[in-house]
Amino acid sequence: MADKKKKLGYSVFWNCGLIIFGSLVQVLVLKGIAAPHQFIPGGLFGISTLICYLTDWLNPGLIYLLLNIPMFILGYLFVSRRFLWYSALAMITVSLSYQVINIQIPIENELYAAVAFGAIFGLGSGIVLRSLGSNGGADVLAIILNQKYNFGIGKFSFSFNLILYSACLFFLTPDLVIASIIAVFIAAQAINYTLSMFSQxxxxxxxxxxxxxxxxxxxxxxxxxxxxxxxxxxxxxxxxxxxxxxxxxxxxxxxxxxxxxxxxxxxxxxxxxxxxxxxxxxxxxxx
The missing domain is CATH 3.30.70.120 (Alpha-Beta Plaits)
Structure with missing residues (x-):
């Protein structure tokens, strides 16, 4: 039984399934909640969204694709080739589905929207991270630090996003930045919970x-x-x-x-x- 579970955990079918499903969950709330409320999601996708808001250049999905190139080089050098390909699948799934999916989840209250976005986005991100890949972007750095120094993935995500939102204060309204911080704080907790629920x-x-x-x-x-x-x-x-x-x-x-x-x-x-x-x-x- 233990050998079967181990083989399943390393199978291509299982890992691709986790990555595609988790990525689609993230895109559903990115388009359905974050985009209508103009939240900055955090991570490299948050940087992509901020660039799009400020310059109207391309769209977040394509900018995210470009910003991931140096991240994947780091993933190849410091983790593994397998990690690189699985992470590339997650990045491509997010980038392409962001162009195709067009949905709006009817949550008007900004606080409720931030809580719902954070919980569901963190769940999707955690599902991807349970695979042998990552969500791409800042998650590549998080995996490297976790492997080398046992630094928590959720902690890195929240720390990275605090720096991002500090910069956002110069360009966006305080209310929007605070709502985004609430969302990513909840997302970080959801990621940690999703990663630990089967090993706790x-x-x-x-x-x-x-x-x-x-x-x-x-x-x-x-x-x-x-x-x-x-x-x-x-x-x-x-x-x-x-x-x-x-x-x-x-x-x-x-x-x-x-x-x-x-x-x-x-x-x-x-x-x-x-x-x-x-x-x-x-x-x-x-x-």
Missing amino acids: RKMAFIISEQPKKIANQVMSHLKIGMTMLPATGAYHGQNKTVLMVVINNIQLKRLEEIVFTTDDHALFIVENTFNVLGSTFSKRKLY
Whole structure:
């Protein structure tokens, strides 16, 4: 099963499907919400939109295509050729569909429009980033920094856009800039959530006088492994065994029931984990 999932994650069909679907989701809200409200979407497409507003030169889709050329050179040099071709597919899908799709989503309130745009655009962007490519543009830089320095993709996106909107204050009304900032802040959160939703888990620590019995019950009923960590109590200096296990949200309540049914004096500690890789969990992504 794990090998099948790995093969699917690296298959051309799966990656192209994610890229095309995610790109179309982004274009729907770019044309349906951002364009009617004149939002600056952020990233290189935001720069393309700003150039179009100020100069009326070409249109955002074609300007975006031109600005992506140096980004793809960086992607080829610092990531991989496969990453370059998948990112090129995303960029071409956005550029071409932006010319074809003509839709307006009837949201009149600017705040509501900013929230809706950010949430849906971030979802589409996150879907593309779950592939072995990117959305092109500033996302190429985000992937490079994430691979080299573990800098969050959503954080880079928001930082890049803050610089862009600081420049926009010289050309656009403050209300429009603030609405655009709200939109990209929500988009950054949606991107991070979309990227982490399948790799986020719970890590539980269990301190009990019956660690082996609990471990056997968990392995028998939940079909998952546990790790026994040797520990020493600080007050009495007694040797103890701490159980550690990584599980999903669905299994958490069942684990709690097993622990306290076995030992009602056990100490049960749960922490959020945001990136669990390896073993039976998500595999490390290789671009």
